[in-house]
């Protein structure tokens with residue numbers, strides 16, 4: 001603290017010599033600018049560099065990104081609900097980029113210069129800022145490498161259906177009053193005779209049972225593998241936790257992130273500065289890729305707000321396979337009033353870890369009376385699925401969001417819950433029974449529910465503990481109990497299973 005901008009720069013760059021080199025480079029670039037801009041650029045740089053000094057907050061002019069230098073070289077985002085460690089130097093670099101851009105842009109675009117000249121000046125000024133940024137992020141990379149280690153789980157629990165609980169432990173489980181109260185909340189019927197048999201699918205939550213009973217249960221289960229694992233915490237950390245256990249094992253990943261709509265109407269944060277959102281996604285994509293098998297597929301669900309930019313990011317990590325247009329369904333009411341073509345689709349990108357990932361081709365049944373173009377009856381397996389979904393009468397896949405009375409809905413309009421039949425289409429095309437599927441943005445738990453009903457195993461991350469308690473765990477318990485909604489009927493789902501939940505230590 002109390003250092004001059006020059007001293008700060010020297011500290012930032014690491015030595016007097018690198019400062020001299022930077023200064024020479026910077027003056028050369030600066031002298032090419034118009035004098036008024038030179039002054040502004042100088043001031044903007046000094047101000048921006050001062051702001052990134054240790055201990056000082058870094059904020060964009062909009063005040064949306066605010067990083068704080070914390071202990072042991074960690075940068076914390078202050079506006080997140082929980083402190084969030086950004087372990088990747090690129091994230092920091094990009095936040096600083098946003099910072100510098102916000103200050104340099106006015107410098108370059110002001111004055112008498114025509115638009116094009118302003119742009120050229122911005123480019124030059126921007127170049128000036130690159131060298132110190134590179135030095136800074138290089139050192140961050142080394143310093144933060146150690147934060148790549150997987151975090152610890154603070155608490156763990158099992159959801160398990162009674163039929164999977166060894167018989168000698170069932171009577172005590174059934175007698176547990178807290179568990180019975182939970183079943184009443186979930187409106188699950190407890191038939192004592194059935195419950196004592198081997199057939200009951202009533203779901204237990206081990207958090208409600210005495211520790212000694214849980215220890216006996218864990219011992220009796222031995223190394224029985226769960227059909228699903230939910231990690232509660234920010235997915236940058238949750239994916240690291242999963243990576244330590246499941247790297248290279250996931251056959252299919254589905255990412256349905258906040259679309260960055262700038263709307264405050266959702267249960268999750270959906271208004272970030274663009275550079276920030278891209279950094280956020282870049283890190284999650286890199287981690288998700290590490291979990292994928294070599295022939296694995298990643299689907300990324302998005303809308304018009306960040307679609308093209310997400311695609312550029314995806315291209316950095318994986319191989320493009322297809323772009324699916326999912327027509328949301330019929331439009332009515334308020335939506336139809338827009339004075340433009342009515343928005344009625346989302347985009348789902350399909351990417352492979354290699355150019356041709358595993359793919360099980362899907363077909364729609366021939367509609368009644370269907371004939372080939374030559375007038376003969378069809379002989380194939382059905383109509384092969386195209387990359388436009390829900391766009392014909394043969395292909396019905398309306399979003400549950402537009403159905404007022406879908407029993408599949410978890411009752412939270414602020415969650416942008418997707419349909420189980422939409423997920424089923426992707427999981428069936430890109431995984432086999434028994435495969436692991438991943439959803440780093442689990443939301444209401446659609447991927448988990450669909451995976452269970454399709455005989456896949458699932459890994460999920462969700463940062464909001466409230467959402468986990470209020471929506472995901474009750475939904476999973478109803479699924480384990482054999483609920484009849486979503487794709488239950490088509491898949492002949494009868495319930496039963498074992499899932500694990502891990503809450504990450506902060």
Ligand SMILES: C[S@@+](CC[C@H](N)C(=O)[O-])C[C@H]1O[C@@H](n2cnc3c(N)ncnc32)[C@H](O)[C@@H]1O
Pocket residue numbers: 233234235236256257258267268269415416417418419440441442443444445446447461462463464467
């Ligand atoms: C669009 S919703 C997913 C909806 C989900 N596909 C469904 O069908 O219910 C995005 C979810 O990602 C969660 N989320 C956002 N940022 C996250 C993060 N950094 N780590 C983990 N979860 C996150 C939000 O809390 C929200 O529940």
